[in-house]
Amino acid sequence: MTKWNNSDIYRIARERMVETQIKARGIKDSRVINAMLKVPRHLFVDEALQEQAYGDYPLPIGEGQTISQPYIVALMTEALELKGTERVLEIGTGSGYQTAILAELALWVYTIERFYKLSKRAQKILLEVLGYKNISFKVGDGSLGWKEAAPFDAIIITAATPEIPKPLIDQLAEGGRIVAPVGSEYSQTLIKGIKKGGKLYTTPIEEVRFVKLVGAYGFKE
Ligand code: SAM
Secondary structure (H helix, E strand, C coil): CCCCCHHHHHHHHHHHHHHHHHHCCCCCCHHHHHHHHHCCHHHHCCHHHHHHCCCCCCEEEECCEEECCHHHHHHHHHHCCCCCCCEEEEECCCCCHHHHHHHHHCCEEEEEECCHHHHHHHHHHHHHHCCCCCEEEEECCHHHCCHHHCCEEEEEECCEECCCCHHHHHCEEEEEEEEEEEECCCCEEEEEEEEECCEEEEEEEEEECCCECECCCCECC
16 A cells, blocks of 8 residues: 655645646746745745645735745746846745745845844755755845845845835846736735836736835835
8 A cells, every 4th residue: 555655745735736726827937837846835834834835825924924825926936037047136035935936946046034033934944954055045125125146137026015116126137027016005916027228117917915015115014
């Protein structure tokens, strides 16, 4: 008789998640699909929530914040068009799950989180448990960007913002892509921007709902 262990069960849950939530909704980039098949999402949530980690919804991660729904992670990542050579800036480390997906697909990930506790927990999983070697962490207001590490080939904001923060547009490389939920505190449109000739050209992707970006260029607490 076959013996199932936890890692088999979570691998099967991941395969089902990719088939029913990711591929079925039109995500095509095979690199994104492979990363979603590989990264153990259940390690990024509390033990009590691990069985729900592959469900089609966000989950709480503490500090009033959430790990995004798997499909939204895939959609935003695909829009960044990563080939493996990019330096990526992520605003809102949160659980670190999106960070892991980016670390699978890009050369280097710079990630900023405003809550020290969340950043520390993400660092523990990403560096100590999973052994990623291409991630730099910072605690602070990500709406100001990471000037010393700029320019970035891709920027992802994983929290709702009233507009794309100007420092982030300045820190985006020519030809670079930025993806962000832009709108009010209660509803936003996922926007993809491409920088050409120093200007950002944006197109809407779909309606979304994120927790808010709190900072100088975001919302007030
Ligand atoms: N990508 C994350 C994941 O996979 O778990 C989900 C991020 S959660 C939806 C948004 C995160 O942005 C929260 O952890 C929140 O604390 C953080 N955040 C909000 N405003 C921020 C800011 N100005 N700078 C950095 N992080 C911020």
